[in-house]
Amino acid sequence: MSQGTGSIRAHGGKLVNRITQKNTSGMYSFSVSDDLANDVENIADGILSPLEGFLLQDDFESVISKGRLANNLPWTIPIVLDVDRETATKMKETGDVLLKARHGEFAILHVEETYTFDKEKTAKAVYGTTDTNHPGVAKTFSMNEFLVGGKIDYVKRPSDDPIRKYRMSPLQTRKSFQDANWKSIVAFQTRNPPHVAHEMLQKTSLTTHDGVFVNPLIGKKKSGDFVDEVIIKSYATLIENYYPKNRSMLATLHTEMQYAGPKEAIHHSIMRQNYGCTHIIIGRDHAGVGKYYSPFAAQEIFSDYPDLEIEPIFFPAFYYCRKCLAFTNERACPHGEEFREQISGTKLRALIDEGKSPSEFIMRPEVVQVIMNHKKPFVD
CATH class of the missing domain: 3.40.50.620 (HUPs)
Incomplete structure (x- = not known):
């Protein structure tokens, strides 16, 4: 049984907890994106157990080559902090780095090592392609050349946000x-x-x-x-x-x-x-x-x-079949696509942009209303 309650163990056997209270005055600080700040909080809360921080080189290279951590535990997406050469040198010299984001200072990174990585090999391993039209590949190729590994301590959550x-x-x-x-x-x-x-x-x-x-x-x-x-x-x-x-x-x-x-x-x-x-x-x-x-x-x-x-x-994939008069799927329904109520994301967006409602067999009217009532329901 893992730390905390539940009917299944945490991944790796122990639910990580990196929430702490520490004095951060006078520490060298480094700004990260809101998304990276979210993942640091996820590490601290155990959502990314067994990780206790950003991947060290042995774990990173094992994830890329085998889809597993160095101890052979399944892990497929590298959780890393990328920095330029100058910052990597500064962090290595400093040791403890105060991380901050839009909402302010929030965590301490205990720098253990800095290392370079092969972007093309990383993209191919994680995304199965090196095509920069893939959003993940594009992000990988835009990363800085150094990665920083080390445990984190989470010291301050964001203020209340809806x-x-x-x-x-x-x-x-x-x-x-x-x-x-x-x-x-x-x-x-x-x-x-x-x-x-x-x-x-x-x-x-x-x-x-x-x-x-x-x-x-x-x-x-x-x-x-x-x-x-x-x-x-x-x-x-x-x-x-x-x-x-x-x-x-x-x-x-x-x-x-x-x-x-x-x-x-x-x-x-x-x-x-x-x-x-x-x-x-x-x-x-x-x-x-x-x-x-x-x-x-x-x-x-x-x-x-x-x-x-x-x-x-x-x-x-489930869909509504007008012949079966039921929600079903290809394993249970013998009828052709002409009987199926289903819609692609692209067509759904087009309908909503035109102020039209999809069929009640595609989306509940209450859900449609939520979307229609939002001024900008889609990411630009």
Whole structure:
């Protein structure tokens, strides 16, 4: 049993806690992005257990070459801080560095080492491509040449921000699961407002499990994705109107979307295991972008990770069939696409931009209203 309550161990066996109180006066400081600040907080809260800070070189190179930490524990997305040569030298000399972001100073980085890395090899390993049209590859190639490894201590959370209303730590989620007497908890990762098909997929999992943990990803996304406020309010509205209160929970995960397809499916699973979930729904093209990954690559990669404790639940895409008069999928429905009520993200955005509502078999009217009421529902 991990630190804290829950029916599944934290990844690696122990839920990390790097929250502390320390004097930071007079320390050398370094500014990072809000998204990186979120991940430092995620490390501190144990969402990224067993990581206690930014990857050291041995772990980084093992993640890139094997999709595992140096101790062979599954890990697929490198959590790193990149800096230029001058800053790397300064940090190494200083030892302890005070990290700050838009909301102010928040953590101490205990610098253990600095090292260079191969951007092309990293991009290929994580994203399966070196095409700079891929947002993750573009980000990798734009990084500074040095990485800084070392543990962190988290000293100050951001002041109250409406976007953090639903943020929970693994200690909090595990206690909530225990209080609800849930033994089997199914996580659902999303970066979009819910389609009715997504709702049916979650409710199908509820027929054989105790609870569903809806965990929208809040953080930097690509142009054309929905903005965070719309995603949160859409799901809060859906759950309020259509979900059993004692069988569902909404909490936000504050981290940047990587669009790493199969590698990110493993990463998403690890984080949900740390929250205390026993299962995670992995659908068609999970965490994909464009045509970079085959539709079921994110499901197939789990065969390489039989030692993961959280169990994936593989679902084909759901849709409403006008012939079956039911929400169904290709495994249960014999009818052609002409009978299916489904819509691409591009077509959905076009409809909303034109002020038109999608079919009630595609999106609940209450969710449509949330989107329509927002002045700018999409990322520029």
